[in-house]
Amino acid sequence: MSRLVERHPVWALIAIIAVAILLWLIFAVWPPGLEEAVGRKRVFLNALFNGITLGGLYFLVASGFTLIFGLMRNVNLAHGSLYLFGGYVGYAISTSTGSWLLSFIVAFILTALVGVLLQVIVFRRMEGQDLRQTMVTIGLSIVFADLMLWACGGDFYQIQTPNWLIGPIDLPLITAVKSSGEPVYLRYPLVRLVIFAASVVIGVAMWLALNRTRIGMIIRAGVDDRDILAATGVRIQLVFVLVFAFGAGLAGVAGVVGGTFQSLSPGEDIRFLLASLVVVIVGGMGSIPGAALGALIIGLAEQLGSVYIPTYAIVVTFLIMVLVLAIRPQGLLARR
């Protein structure tokens, strides 16, 4: 960190000032002039929190995508289909059993199984042919999308939030002060905060598993040079299957989360595929911290953009991608 500051003193200063301004915007009571200029503080804080929690969801989808790519060099364009499949499974489980947590487990297991089948039946046959694998995943995503449309129809589904998570809670952040001098606190849906916390936990756990365990060491070695890894006697095909299953399962879990946050319908698969593409392009392909950073940036840009510049929100996301490609084509946190 200190070396970074020494090498780029100007950028570090700008970053520190930006963080300070952001903290002030979050914690201070806004003066009336500022509220007139940019709108209510409650709107800003809501957009900020929505962006951060949406970033958590994007991270769940994109981390599986980036993990699979990092190890197997396989751009799985059917990842959005896995997301939607997980969501539908979660909906079916939560409506039939009424248990929200069970739906996560079943969705994870079933999408992981689909991932295992994909890896064993399809991708193992065409190892090393990147372009052909990508084409196959495009074909698979079309087939999956139509099968799911067949099975579930074109309706919107929303997974029921469990009772103990329903309703907003007060956060210790003052949005305004009433004329009587009594402070008004920010009210925010508990479920989104819980899901965000869970995605942070998953992210940290993944980072620890990758950097502190033996299997993580094998995976990292595989990302760097899988031929040498295979030559040392590691059963690389087994590692591939496990990683593919885990990445697919994460997409399924994200589907349940997305079905609770938002809704499930045909077309969501493409939306989340695009989101994960942009996230990993911005963050850097194959990098878990990159996926986290990219997801945060894209989630914030989308939500803040849709509040403050509604017609051009998508352009902001796109501009970020263009900027990153122009300055650092390999992504913000990619090593190579």
Next chain:
Amino acid sequence: MSLTHDARVAVRPALAQRLARTWPEINNPAAWIVAAILLIMPLIANGFFLIEIFATTLILGIMALSLMFLAGYGGMVSLMQLTIAGFSAYMVAVFGVSGNANISLGWPWWLAVPMALALATAFGTLGGALAVRTEGIYTIMITLAIGAAFYYFTNQNWAIFNGHTGINTVATPHFWGVNWRADIPFYYVVLAVAALCYFAVEYLSRAPFGLALQGVRDNPRRMAALGFNVNAHRVAAYAFASFVAALAGVLQVWNYRQISPGSVSVGACIDVLIIAVVGGITRPIGPFIGALIFVLLRTFALDFLVRLGLDGNRFRLLIGLGFLAIVFWSSDGVIGLWQRWRQSQRPRTDRPGGGRGHG
């Protein structure tokens, strides 16, 4: 066979030989038959077949041809070719005359079309300049992201693109006393543009630029070492392909007389890739074959499936499965299958690859 070939060369001097080398179609009877059938098509087919099947096939074929040029000769699979065509179609509607008078500027078509072509080519070249910063599968992702961003942008923007309703009743050209959107004239316009694009790609693939591009595809580092500017060749390829796609976009907006975000959706972008891959991305004829298969399936799959007692709405499933099968069993689409079949019919031929390669 070699005897007759030699005799013909002996009778005709070097000019014919050179022509045949530049345009291999000259010596191919099948090409002449196809050309003749296409020319007299209005005598055979009625309006529905002429426009809904053949003109639509040719338009989609031109779009897929631009992808084929990039993917086959440049090794860059770009999913934004439909987006460029859609951009050009939108520009025709915005600069020309349409039912949405508050948006359209009302220029005559001979001003609006060059403007649209120029802007769409610039748009595609810019996107290409962005995409060439990366390679291989990254190119797919970035171009897909550009296509999707354009789709969402047209959905959200009302000032220029008129949101999700799009721009309707776009005017089509009338001059020299001919309504060029009437079935038969329009078919010939489309056919002429398709032939122009086909032969342009064919010519370019043999020109020094095309050969250098194929060198860049096969080994960029060696080409760079030889002194070629790799990225400049790639961006130039994008510029040419964008122009081809833009031409298809103009024809498309004249065909449907309207343009809306649905025409530039992500699914439609992927359809163009499917068309090119199913037809085969090593020859310019591949995209047109793929487009014909795609249009026939799209038009008749519903009736066909219903007749078999299945759900007619499963047309996309059929397309997806067909695409998967092609990708699984042939790396060169229908053309590859056909060539392999011909080789198995003639096991004693000593020329592998079934004749002319693409260079």
